[in-house]
Amino acid sequence: MQQSLVLKQALSWKMNQSLHQSIEILQLSGIELYDYVQKIAEENPLIEDIRPIDRQVLSKFHDDTNAFENMNAWKKSMYEQLKENMYMLSIQEETIKEAVLFGIDSLNENGYLDITLEDWSAQCQLTMEETEQALFYLQSLEPPGIGARNLQECIRLQLREMDCDFPFLDDLFENNLILIADEDVGALAETYEITEEDAKRLITNMKLCHPNPGKLLEDTETEFIIPEASVFKEDGEWHLSFFHWSSPSIQIREDIMRMDMPKEGKEFLKEKKKELEMLEQAIQYRGKTLEQVLRIIVNKQLPFFEQGIAALQPLTLQDIADALDLHVSTISRAISHKYVQTDSGILQVKYLLQRETRKGEGVARIVVKQYVKEIIDKEDPTQPLSDEKIRRKLEELYQVRVARRTVMKYREELNIPSSSKRKRSTS
Structure with missing residues (x-):
């Protein structure tokens, strides 16, 4: 607290x-x-x-x-705005789309998810993997932070959008938030072995985060x-x-x-x-x-x-x-x-703003993620591709060179299970 x-x-x-x-x-x-x-x-x-x-x-x-489906001014709730913006997610599976709609209805007025993944899974009759995929889509909606399950996750989702998602954030939230409150650049840099420039960037970006993103979508008169x-x-x-x-x-x-x-x-x-x-x-x-x-x-x-x-x-x-x-x-x-x-x-x-893959080969992350999803969608369900094989496919089909762990990271961000779990789900 x-x-x-x-x-x-x-x-x-x-x-x-x-x-x-x-x-x-x-x-x-x-x-x-x-x-x-x-x-x-x-x-x-x-x-x-x-x-x-x-x-x-x-x-x-x-x-x-x-x-632009409705051009007259009207009052739109947070829930209505989020549902209208779902078209930007391009969700193909109807069951996942319905699950995301259920997730939107399960948000509280501050934009936080008011239901556990277990209950969500049971209510929508989905596997946990499918529920996690629905959560990924829900948390992809604007503004960043929507669908978070607690304040820490809310801030982390927003920092990820700012390309400021450092691996030590969990420890920072648990033990050293006073460094952010005091704007102690030197101590923050020393504690987590980062440059003072990165420390300043993190402090500034955390100040830009909104603790209640749902409030940004309160009933407002919306026109064009x-x-x-x-x-x-x-x-x-x-x-x-x-x-x-x-x-x-x-x-x-x-x-x-x-x-x-x-x-x-x-x-x-x-x-x-x-x-x-x-x-x-x-x-x-x-x-x-x-x-x-x-x-x-x-x-x-x-x-x-x-x-x-x-x-x-x-x-x-x-x-x-x-x-x-x-x-x-x-x-x-x-x-x-x-x-x-x-x-x-x-x-x-x-x-039009997209982050680059970590190897810096000049390909936007969203593009590589889309490639990964397309490769998995087309795989033989009885012989799912390993992350290494997906990496090779990326290079072979799209001339994109990334590390195997990058493929794994993007696959997990898409809430797609590993090849062994994908194979079990088809048996």
Whole structure:
């Protein structure tokens, strides 16, 4: 209990008003930003007008993504949002799909799983291996941390998304969370024999974790999922073009500042002008940062736009942060709730970020995992392939070189049992 309390305390931080506004605006979508500015305009007489968003123009995106099945605004619960997002998981087996739906209904309001795997297995009449596979899919839903069985697993799932899933985390959670709470970089690095840079990264990323991910999906009015920008090919060249709603245009009433009025009125307008200047700076920072981030992503993922998922390139938040000399948390916020329009439909920007296999051969992990699953799906059920044979198949069929233990790791992450257990299940 004490460790959990320390962990929750470690996840909170303080910031000044200007920084808070910049961070808040950075992670808003274009439509959310427009609504945010509209609310400010109601209390700031200096804002004369905001360039309106043509909702009819937005409706043309209706057919571009499965998430657009209902275009009218409505209240959606956490459970409804998770079920709608299941299409992104591409679950083939109907029994597993039904099990994941059962798992979603078994979450509490904070997003934690409120049922044991044994009960889940019994209720859905599945084997434990199948139930673990359903758990894997459930925990793959957004936001990271959904489907966790305790606070430690919740934080670990989020850290895994940030490529910060160190092997010593279990010991850290059990014995040394005070190092995170105190931000003791030196002691953390020394205790777990990591670099101070990695220690700083871990401390920062743990602060970004949310202890109750279900709260991020509380009943909210949901309208359109629309793209910030379009990625398209023209005259043999790939281009990135931003839609006007990605950066609201604010018209200011300069005449009010020149009007005669009491001192109190002038002080009030002076304060409102400062607020407006901070708002404009935050919007400009958002636009500049988002454009820089998207250009790096698009340039890196050109093979994907040309050839599809098999050509998806390894790219992480840290890679982009290093390229732009920004903090990884800034990059994480910049791509939050952001979508781009492509020839393949509207994609979440986060989808275009994938970690590399450990050998660094230039293949995204998600691609190799898909290859592993395809190989196992096509194997002879009476003679299942060992991890070593799968490794050889990867090299033979896809020219992907990984270690046997990497195959084992990916297989386990997919909740696929070993060859001996797969063989027993068919006997």
